[in-house]
Amino acid sequence: MSFVIPGESLAVEEEVLPVNGAYADQYGYVRSMLVGKAILDRYKKTLHVKPLVRRDLTLKQGSIVEGLITGLSEEVAFVKIYSAENNKVNAVGLLHVSQVSSDYVHDIYDYVRIGDIVKAKTLNSSAPYLLTIREPSTGVILAHCSSCGSVLYLHSAGYLVCRNCGRQEKRKVAVGYLYVLR
Numbered sequence: 762m763s764f765v766i767p768g769e770s771l772a773v774e775e776e777v778l779p780v781n782g783a784y785a786d787q788y789g790y791v792r793s794m795l796v797g798k799a800i801l802d803r804y805k806k807t808l809h810v811k812p813l814v815r816r817d818l819t820l821k822q823g824s825i826v827e828g829l830i831t832g833l834s835e836e837v838a839f840v841k842i843y844s845a846e847n848n849k850v851n852a853v854g855l856l857h858v859s860q861v862s863s864d865y866v867h868d869i870y871d872y873v874r875i876g877d878i879v880k881a882k883t884l885n886s887s888a889p890y891l892l893t894i895r896e897p898s899t900g901v902i903l904a905h906c907s908s909c910g911s912v913l914y915l916h917s918a919g920y921l922v923c924r925n926c927g928r929q930e931k932r933k934v935a936v937g938y939l940y941v942l943r
């Protein structure tokens with residue numbers, strides 16, 4: 762199958778079970794979490810997204826990258842970087858609590874959570890890459906409900922809301938957040 766991007770609709774839930782790199786939204790659409798190749802297993806009726814990898818690229822300081830939050834402590838979020846300046850990469854990024862906002866951060870969970878897709882800027886030029894999401898153009902571009910797993914929509918008041926269960930959550934949202942409530 763073809764090259765896909767995060768949030769792209771790939772199938773419907775009645776037909777396939779989303780596994781690695783894919784998820785189902787509240788409308789039953791199976792979407793990609795990654796930049797990669799969507800692979801349909803017709804026998805098992807599963808769909809996974811295999812990340813595209815290019816290992817030879819070294820990121821420059823100040824690069825705009827995209828990645829998935831794969832781990833989180835009170836101090837640091839671990840980011841699996843899959844794209845940098847529109848190139849496919851595979852790199853590890855670290856987002857320190859001091860770089861999620863210019864303001865005092867009481868709780869990093871109000872800014873990023875595991876499973877979020879973030880756009881970030883690199884602060885150095887060798888792995889592991891230190892990241893910042895302080896600027897308005899950077900931050901979370903896709904997040905899911907911590908209660909039911911559905912896509913969260915950006916409300917005009919600045920918070921994220923789940924259209925499935927009504928839960929409201931906070932993040933450091935980027936200007937380009939993918940799902941906006943209209």
Ligand SMILES: [Zn+2]
Nearest residue numbers: 906909923926
């Ligand atoms: Zn929900």
